[in-house]
Every structure is written in C-alpha cells, then in structure tokens.
Amino acid sequence: MSRIRTIKPEFFKHEGLFDAEQETGLPIRLAFAGLWTQCDREGRFAWRPRQLKVDIFPYDEVDFSRVLDALATRGFIVKYACQGREFGYIPSWHRHQVVNNREKASELPDPTEIVEVSDASATRGARVEHASHKEGKGKEGEYTPEASSGPSPKKPKTLTYSQAFEDFWKAYPRHPNMSKSDAFKEWGKLADDDHAKCMAAIPGYIAHLKENTWLQAKHADGFLKHRKFDGFCDAGNGNVDPEEQWQKRLSYARQNGRWSSKDWGPAPHLPGCAVPASLLEPSDGSGWAEWVRAA
Structure with missing residues (x-):
C-alpha cells in the first residue's frame, strides 16, 4: 500500500544520489523518493523488485532490481533476510520522515542484527543477513515469523582490511x-x-x-x-x-x-x-x- 511521505528541499541537491545516477544511468533519485511511499512507518519494505517497479515506475522500462542494488551498494538502503524472505529498510528514515501517529505499526521483521565493519568510526554497518524474530500471531496472509522453521542463516564474515x-x-x-x-x-x-x-x-x-x-x-x-x-x-x-x-x-x-x-x-x-x-x-x-x- 502506497503512503504519503515528506520530501525536503535539500533532497534535490543531494550530490551522492546525483553521482549514483551518473554512474549507473538509472533514475536513482526518483526511485529513492518513490520507495519512501512503499515503506511502512519504520522505513521497512518487502524486497520485491517487480512489484515495486509497478508501484513506482508503472510506465517506464526500468530494471528495478538494478535500482535497488545501486541504492544498497551506496548505503541508501539496506537489504536483509528473515526466514527465507527478503526485506529492505532505509537507515536515515527517522531523520527525515515524520510519520502520522495513526499509521499502523510495522508488520515486517525488525532488522536488529547488523554486523559492523572492523572500523568503529565507519558510518554504517555491513549488509544485514537476518533479523531478530518477534513473537506474535498474524492474520491470514500476513507475515508470521513463528510459522516458518527454516535453517538458521550463517553469520557473515568480517572483512580484513590492509x-x-x-x-x-x-x-x-x-x-x-x-x-x-x-x-x-x-x-x-x-x-x-x-x-x-x-x-x-x-x-x-x-x-x-x-x-x-x-x-x-x-x-x-x-x-x-x-x-x-x-x-x-x-x-x-x-x-x-x-x-x-x-x-x-x-x-x-x-x-x-x-x-x-x-x-x-x-x-x-x-x-x-x-x-x-x-x-x-x-x-x-x-x-x-x-x-x-x-x-
């Protein structure tokens, strides 16, 4: 479900997003802003490139998988997996979005297990491989963590830098x-x-x-x-x-x-x-x- 979100004037001067467009030839800026409308109140979304493309670029010939990968490799979004399903979230979400209190709580898993890179001063961690589980029952068709019993994901390796x-x-x-x-x-x-x-x-x-x-x-x-x-x-x-x-x-x-x-x-x-x-x-x-x- 699409939602109304806020966009600041500074967004149009964001050099990192502009550079990403120049490097990839993809509509990074419009895609990133459109992705906000697909996030829940915690800045999380289901990693479904085909559906996201329909919601954000219904009339354009765009490979949205490449768009997501470009945003992820540059740290604008983070991809994580939980019990066989893939999700994403926007790390800067709460710094730029003020969500209506009446909006319902997130139903997607909370990405709390993040593997930090070796330098403690780094501005972000490495990609999330899995998320913690929240107990609770869901309605039919909703995501319910306790309903799955897949194998435990492997812990990502930490890079060793020269x-x-x-x-x-x-x-x-x-x-x-x-x-x-x-x-x-x-x-x-x-x-x-x-x-x-x-x-x-x-x-x-x-x-x-x-x-x-x-x-x-x-x-x-x-x-x-x-x-x-x-x-x-x-x-x-x-x-x-x-x-x-x-x-x-x-x-x-x-x-x-x-x-x-x-x-x-x-x-x-x-x-x-x-x-x-x-x-x-x-x-x-x-x-x-x-x-x-x-x-």
Whole structure:
C-alpha cells in the first residue's frame, strides 16, 4: 500500500544520489523518493523488485532490481533476510520522515542484527543477513515469523582490511552512508602506485571541498573507481603547478570521455572554461560537446 511521505528541499541537491545516477544511468533519485511511499512507518519494505517497479515506475522500462542494488551498494538502503524472505529498510528514515501517529505499526521483521565493519568510526554497518524474530500471531496472509522453521542463516564474515587502506580510510573526508567494504573492493583493483596517488590526493581534495563549501565529499568507492584522485594528486602540498594539474585533467578526460564539471568547472567547449589556452588542442574545442560526458 502506497503512503504519503515528506520530501525536503535539500533532497534535490543531494550530490551522492546525483553521482549514483551518473554512474549507473538509472533514475536513482526518483526511485529513492518513490520507495519512501512503499515503506511502512519504520522505513521497512518487502524486497520485491517487480512489484515495486509497478508501484513506482508503472510506465517506464526500468530494471528495478538494478535500482535497488545501486541504492544498497551506496548505503541508501539496506537489504536483509528473515526466514527465507527478503526485506529492505532505509537507515536515515527517522531523520527525515515524520510519520502520522495513526499509521499502523510495522508488520515486517525488525532488522536488529547488523554486523559492523572492523572500523568503529565507519558510518554504517555491513549488509544485514537476518533479523531478530518477534513473537506474535498474524492474520491470514500476513507475515508470521513463528510459522516458518527454516535453517538458521550463517553469520557473515568480517572483512580484513590492509593497513594501507586503513590509512586511506582514516584520512578520507566523511560522507553520509559511505561504505567501507565497497571502497575496499575498489581499492583492491588499483595498483600500488595508484594507492600512493590516492593518499597524495587527499589533502588537495579536502582543500577543494573547503573552498567550495556547497560540495559534499564523494563516496570513497566512487572516488577510487572513477579515479577522481588523478585531478588532486599534487594539490594541497604547496608545490602545485597549475599547468601540470590541468594537463593531468585533460589527459584523463581525453582517455575516458568524461569531464568533471563539478570539480574542474566548465569543459573546454563551454564559456568560462579555466583551462589555459596553451594546453588545448584543436580536438578540445566544440568537438568535446559530442563525446565528453559531463559529471
């Protein structure tokens, strides 16, 4: 059953949701807001992608399983299972929703057993594998935990992080709902030289965030996966060569067909571009409009 929910003006400026849309090509923001209308008063919902798609995107060709996975891997929702059924909940629910007192109590299992990652300062735990059981009788067709006698789920394993990654995680600026395990996966895909670049980029990236106070730190996994550190490797150390920094950014854009307008300003084919004219090539003119995907 769909319900009326609240949406704040700040929602439309949420950088993490925007980045998720750019990375996945999925309608993440509208899907997340639509998902609120399917949650009960505790922010819980049945993990039924097909039904959720019908309720939220009845006229669109969208793979809602991918939408849910994208939201889950970025910490906006958490998936858990109880006695053979899958559910989800929104960790930030009670910070943003004021529920009518007349709305009936949740009938879905309470996700109380959450396995924390090894770093106690992490902003969220790992995915929930199962939930505690509440005793009680339900009406016919309702979820009743005592009616099932399936095998006990296995306890998830705790990841062991390398010291180099721990140093990166400790130094990286915080972002709400940032996943340490997702960041560690992307860290493992990088070479040792890139690990050093990541650490060298953090001071410059932090300085960039302080100068542009409207920006929010990116999820660490996105910072690593999309090599955002390439544009900040030499920043913040007092020995920055502006032309060398722009050369690195141009090299990244030419190789990946992606220009980070939020970090670097307008692309070369747009008014207000800050790239020194001496570094631009003929192919960096209007042709960029055809193949550079702004981010």
